[in-house]
Amino acid sequence: MKEIDFLPEWYKEGRRRQVHMRRQYAALALIFLGMMAYNVTVTHKTVQASAELARFEDERGRAENMLNEFNLTVKALSEVQTKADLIDRIDSRIDVAALLAEMSHVISETVVLSRVECISEPLAGRSEGEALDGSGVRTADRRPSAAEGVSLGDTRFKIILAGVAATPADVAALVCRLDDSVYFREVYPSYSRNTEVSMPARNAGTRTAAPRGNPVAQKAETIETSEFEITCYLANYEEVEG
Numbered sequence: 287m288k289e290i291d292f293l294p295e296w297y298k299e300g301r302r303r304q305v306h307m308r309r310q311y312a313a314l315a316l317i318f319l320g321m322m323a324y325n326v327t328v329t330h331k332t333v334q335a336s337a338e339l340a341r342f343e344d345e346r347g348r349a350e351n352m353l354n355e356f357n358l359t360v361k362a363l364s365e366v367q368t369k370a371d372l373i374d375r376i377d378s379r380i381d382v383a384a385l386l387a388e389m390s391h392v393i394s395e396t397v398v399l400s401r402v403e404c405i406s407e408p409l410a411g412r413s414e415g416e417a418l419d420g421s422g423v424r425t426a427d428r429r430p431s432a433a434e435g436v437s438l439g440d441t442r443f444k445i446i447l448a449g450v451a452a453t454p455a456d457v458a459a460l461v462c463r464l465d466d467s468v469y470f471r472e473v474y475p476s477y478s479r480n481t482e483v484s485m486p487a488r489n490a491g492t493r494t495a496a497p498r499g500n501p502v503a504q505k506a507e508t509i510e511t512s513e514f515e516i517t518c519y520l521a522n523y524e525e526v527e528g
Contacts, residue, residue, distance in 0.1 A: 380404075380443065380522065385469065389447075392463040396456045399449035404520075406441045443520040445470070450511045454478060457514045464518055473518040481513040 393399065451457045457478050465473040484507070 380520065385520070388467060388469045392467055393460060394456065396452040397449060397460055398451075399447055401446070401448040403444075403446040405444045405446070407444055409442055443522070445518050445520060446476075446515065447518075448515040450481065450483065450513050452511060454480075454512045457512050457516075460514075461516060464516065469521055470518045471521040473516065476515040476517050478512055478514040481511055482508045483511050484508050 389402075447460075451460065457475065461473055461475055464470045486507075
């Protein structure tokens with residue numbers, strides 16, 4: 287038995303178009319939903335990346351500040367180290383109080399000093415005359431001028447003692463005490479000569495009237511003393527050969 291289809295073709299064509307359009311709408315809806323999901327995901331990733339970038343920017347700013355502070359600290363440390371090196375180079379490393387105490391101990395009452403000099407000399411590389419020109423510390427009857435240089439680095443100190451003693455034996459005894467002291471080395475007398483010193487008479491009753499009614503003049507007496515100069519070095523260094 288043959289089936290007879292009573293549906294017209296236009297109806298069938300319309301049904302096919304409707305199915306095709308529904309499929310297209312479904313595909314477009316899926317594409318739209320996919321694009322929306324992608325857009326949301328990209329927006330979320332962008333926000334996260336922006337936040338991460340802002341955090342990195344803050345960390346970079348803090349790192350730059352720390353780097354600047356570190357550079358300033360290194361610069362200040364370098365300046366302090368330079369000053370410390372300079373101070374270390376010009377430091378005489380002398381205990382002045384101990385030196386004066388030792389000198390007062392070895393110098394007897396029969397010796398009077400008129401001049402004391404403490405001259406810095408480099409340990410090597412200069413002669414004695416050149417070292418005297420570059421004196422660093424002087425304690426004497428004159429002040430060093432600003433033009434005089436200061437010996438830097440490893441130095442030794444030459445001490446010059448000048449004055450008078452009661453007898454030449456007192457000068458020799460002073461040389462021996464200086465040589466025996468652990469504070470001094472290479473002690474030798476530069477010169478020692480007899481000289482006369484005028485001083486008031488010991489007898490207060492020996493006075494003569496001054497002419498023309500002037501006040502009474504005291505008679506002076508002359509005594510013989512020994513004038514000397516002793517040169518030595520402060521024993522604050524050791525000479526090592528090689």
